[in-house]
Amino acid sequence: MKETVNVNIGSQAFTLDEDAYRVLRSYLEDIRSRLPEYDTETMGDIEVRIAEIFREIVSSPMRVITLDTVRAAMHQMGAPSDFGERRGSAAPAEDEEAAEAEPRKLYRSRTDRSIAGICGGLAEFFKIDVTVLRLITLFLILFGGLSIWAYIILWIIIPEQPAPKFNMNRKKR
Incomplete structure (x- = not known):
């Protein structure tokens, strides 16, 4: 006899052993x-797809999702490594080598932005806190040390950070 767990996957209720x-x-x-x-x-999209796979495999909503069903869904979705590298999991030596091999590039941030991502990108490039950089920029603009035109020129010149590449439909071979 096995215990079961009721879970909500992709806004659908399932019972799993x-x-x-x-x-x-x-x-x-x-x-x-x-x-x-x-x-x-x-x-969320990944969870919805797993729920769809479970509904395709299991004919009745009253049936329990077994380990074999989960493995079949995982095989169809692909290995976790297909979704990219782990955040912060690389060995320190590998991280340092990668940093030396690839020069740092200045981009406007896609994620840490208030207006155009200039301060977020600069903070990431110089490895400083973005809030401190925003405050310094604000004070320089307000008190004449930096013109608003300089910010606009940086907005035009600095390219936006490339979008992360992710393919949900990529099949494992």
Whole structure:
């Protein structure tokens, strides 16, 4: 006899046996660790797709989702590594080598922006707190040390950070 767990996946209720729940939770946490922190929409889409797969495999809503069903869904979705690298999981030596091999580039931030992402991009480039940089910029604009035109010129010159590449339809081969 196995215990079951009631869960809500992609706004749909399912009953999973305990083993299936542990494996699915671990799988989803692994994927979540590979997506950008701010990207909740993609994680929601992944859950909705898993719910669709469960509905396709299990004929009756009264049936319990087993470990085999979860593994079949995971196989169809692909390995967590297909969703990218883990945030902050690379070994320090690998991180330093990658940083030395690839020069830093200045971009306007896509995620940390109030107006155009200039301060967010500069803060990321110089590895300082964005709030401090915003306050300094505000004081310089207000008290004449920096013209609003300089901010607008930076807005035009600095390219926007490239969008993260993610393909939900990519199949495992």
